[in-house]
Amino acid sequence: MLKVENIESGYGSMQVLWGPSLEVKKGSITSLLGPNGAGKTTLLMTILGSIEPWGGKITYEDREVTHLPTHKKVDLGISLVPEGKHLFVDMSVHENLVMGAYRKEALKNIDDSLELVYSLFPVLKERDRQKAGTLSGGEQQMLTIARAIMTKPKMIMLDEPSQGLAPKLVAEVFETIQKLEAEFGLTILLVEQNVVASLNAASYVYILHEGRIKVEGNPEDIRGSADIREAYLGI
C-alpha cells in the first residue's frame, strides 16, 4: 500500500534520514522501531509531507506522492497520530473530532465516523462538550486516535501512541490499534518505544537507526535474534 524508497530529509541543513526504504502491506500492522533520535518521527512527517523530502520516492496505492502537499495526502486516506498529540486544547472534544473530518470527503461521512469513534471510545462521548485540554493523558491520546479516524483514512501512522501512559492504558491503546486493523481493515504503520508490545502486534518490523534501516523481518525472527535485540532494541 505504501512504499518508501531511499528517502532523504531533515531540518534546515541537518540531514536526518539517509535513504531508508520500507513497505507497508495493505491491511497489516507494520512496526517501525529504533532508539530516540533515529529519525522515526521525521520519517512519518516526511511521508505525510509536513517535512519536504530532499530525495527518494514515496508511492501510495501505486501512485507517486513524494511531493504531494499534506492536505492532498489526507484526501488519499493517509492519516497521522502525531507524537505529542497536537490536539486543539481550547476546543471541545466534539470540535476536535469535527476538525478531523475537515476534508470534504471526510465531512460527507461525518455522522458515521462520529458513531464509530464514540463506539470505540465511549468516554469521548461522555465528555464531548468538554475542552480537550481538560481531559486526562489517556483520554487525550484516545481523542488523538479518534481525530485521525475521523479523516476517513485507509492507512494510519501512529507516532508513539503509548508514550507517557500507565501500563493499563498502554494495553488499551494496543488493543485499539489491533482492532482497527482486524475489524476495520485499516493499514497501520506503528512507531513505538514499547518494543515488546510492538513485536506482538506487528506482522512485519523495521528497525531504524541513525536515519537508516538496519534490520527488517518478521517479529519472530527479531525476537529470536539476541544480536539484534541487544544492538538496537535494548531488550
Added chain:
Amino acid sequence: MIFELLAGNLTHGLLLGGVYGVATMGLSLIFGVINVVNVGHGQFIMVGAFVTLILFTALGLSPVIAIPVALIIGMALGFLFFYTVMRKLIKAPELASLLATFAVGILLEELAKLIFGADFRGYYWDVGKIILPFTTIPMSKLYAFIGSIAIALFLYFWFSKTRSGTAVRSVIEDSEGARVCGVNVDWIYALSFAIGIGITVMSGVLLTMFIPVGINPYMGGAYTLKAFVIAVLGGLTSPYGAFFAGLIFGLVENGAYTLFALIPGVAPFSLTVSLAFWMLFFLLLVKPTGLLGKK
C-alpha cells in the same frame, strides 16, 4: 463641570475605542496565525484613511462605500505582500519578519508621500449630530462605532461558525494538528494575513471620522504603537480580546486626557501620548500574557 467633561470624553473614547479594537483585531489575527508582529501595521491604517479621502473628495462617495472598498484593497495588498515577502519568512528568525514588515511600512509611507504629498488632509462628512446633555456627538463617529461593532461581529461569526474560520482557529491553536487534519495550512496563512490586513485597512476608514484633518502619509506609526498596547492588553492572539481591549484603551486614553488637563503646568496631550508606553510597561511587568489573556 469636570464630570460633564469626563462623561463627554469617555463617550468619545468609547466610540474611538471601537475603531482601535478593529484596528488591533487585524494585528492579533496575523500574530496569532503566522506569529509575525506586523511592525508596518499603522501604515495599513493610513492606506485605509487615504482610500476614504480619495473616494470622498475625488469621487464624492460616502465613507460607507469606502468600507468594502478598503476590505478589497486591503486583502489584495495582504495577498500581494504575503506571497512576495512574508511566505518565506514565517519559519525564519523573528528579526527577519520584523525588518520585512518595517520595510513594507516605510514603502507604503513613501508611496503615499509620492502620490499625495506630505500635507495633512481631511474631509468633512456631514451627517448630522446628536446632542446629549454633556456633549455633542457627530453622527459620523456613531456610524464609525456601529461599523466597528459590525466588523467585529462579522469576524466573530467567521471565526466561530464557518469552515475556514474554524480552520484558522485550529492553526492558531496547533498548526501541526491542523495539518494532520488536512487543513491546507499554507493557504490559511495567506488567507489570515490577507484578512488581517483587510480589517486593518477598513479600520483606517473608520478612523477618519475621528481625525478631521489628520490624514497624512506618516500618521500610521502612532497607531502601530497603540495597537501593540491594545494587543498585549487583549492577550495578543485573541481577536475578540483585542476588540474589548480596544474599547478599554479608548476609554482610558480619553478619560486620562481629561484628568491630565486638571494638573496645572502639564500639557495633557503629550502626556496622553506617553500613556500608551506607560500602560505597555506596567502591563508587561504585571501580567505579560495580557489582561484578558489566558495562563
